[in-house]
Amino acid sequence: MKETLLLTKHMRENPEDSHSLKSYEKNGGYKSVKKVLKSGTPEDVLQEIKDSNIRGRGGAGFPTGVKWGFLAEDEERYLVINGDESEPGTFKDRILLERDPHQLIEGMIITCFAANISKAFIYIRGEYAKPARRVQSAVEQAYEKGYLGENIFGSSMNLDIVVHLGAGAYICGEETALLNSLEGRRGEPRLKPPFFPAVKGLYNKPTLVNNVETISSVPWIMSNSGKDYSSLGVEGSTGTRIFSLSGHINNPGNYEIEMGSSFGEFVDTLGKGVKNKAIKAYIPGGASAPWLRGDQLDVKMTIDDVANEGSMLGSGAVVMMDEDTNLVLAAKSLVSFFAHESCGQCTPCREGTTWLENILERIASGRGRMSDIDLLLDVCDNISPGLTWPPKMTTICPLGPSATASIVSLMKDFRSEVEILLPKKVVIS
DSSP states (O other): OOOOSSSSHHHHTTTTTTTTTHHHHTTTTHHHHHHHHHHOHHHHHHHHHHTTTTSSSSSSSHHHHHHHHOOOSSSOOEEEEOOOOOOOTTTTHHHHHOOOHHHHHHHHHHHHHTTTTEEEEEEOTOOOHHHHHHHHHHHHHHHHHTBSSGGGGGGSOOOOEEEEEOOOOOGGHHHHHHHHHHSSSSSOOOOTTOOTTTTTTGGSSSSSOOOOOOOTTTHHHHHOOOHHTTTTEEEEEEEEEEEEEEEOOOOOOEEEEEEEEBBHHHHHSSSSSBBSSSSEEEESSSSSSSSSGHHHHHHHHSHHHHHTTOOTTOOOEEEEEEOOOOHHHHHHHHHHHHHHHHHHHHOHHHHHHHHHHHHHHHHHHHHHHHHHHHHHHHHHHHSSGGGGGSSSOOOTTHHHHHHHHHHHHHHHHHHHHHHHSSOOOOOOO
């Protein structure tokens, strides 16, 4: 198994200055957008994106071409790039923002051309100070060269890009909460319907919200073709994807690969194997995803294969946990994160995640009771009825159900690890 470098090729070959405009153009940057603006049409671009079969890289995996096609007609439309990468274990967008920001800008220009948009925003996680500086600098360089502003590249197209930093709230990774934050409101998710961004998004205008990795893929697709892109990977999971690998492995990091290989092959080759012992469990797609067992490493790294196993490829964060891992503490760590990051708008999430954290803390510290197992599952069921995946929800957004994923995984496959921490019943004769 080896990497296929599309998005990360430039930064690998030019590690010192891949973020600069000079380096980007020297390696063929902005040629795609010049070609599109000179001889292409919006319909041509949309068709290439549809032909590529690329699916969103932010977590939901929705077909990008279809999403663009949903954009409602209006004089004012917006593009918003979701760079609020806050999912534990995920660090792929960071390298794209920090080390190749012009690739994203070029992708944004092409996207805005296809969707008749003249105002775009890049929303970046507040803790990403260096990536944000790099992106802002790249935007300023593009303005100086006439690649942004009025009549860009000598065409009739106008486009302004605003870089906006969040304040560090995980919930703003949810697209409607992000839009609220961008408008200066509290970062709380909006009800769908009516607030589907493609119809009622930023300032209640039609809005495309796309992930950094998704839009960074657009220049390669347009410089080659949608069919070339779809020939990579497998049906339903075409192209390359950047996976963030971490946990108990020897060589953690970001790896760009074609989807379709197994998790076991991924860990053994690019991850250089497990540090000490065998894998007990792993998270295939970020903290929100249900866990898979160590004997499921033969699962293919595709959106559909992982979904068939009851989990999701999500944000592309793969976290390996070896046989020495205390899975109760691992679950508590994840639940504590979600409890802290709940926006508090929905009662089941606001109250339920805190209860889950408290119960797991009680069990992990040896103060638990046998009834806590049923209590945990009961609280989870109140947040996500049926405890199925994809989850049913009593909340506006998936943050609450995400907090239940690790607990349901723990009880389904590793219940004995919880029971061993609980006091045994004493029978008095």
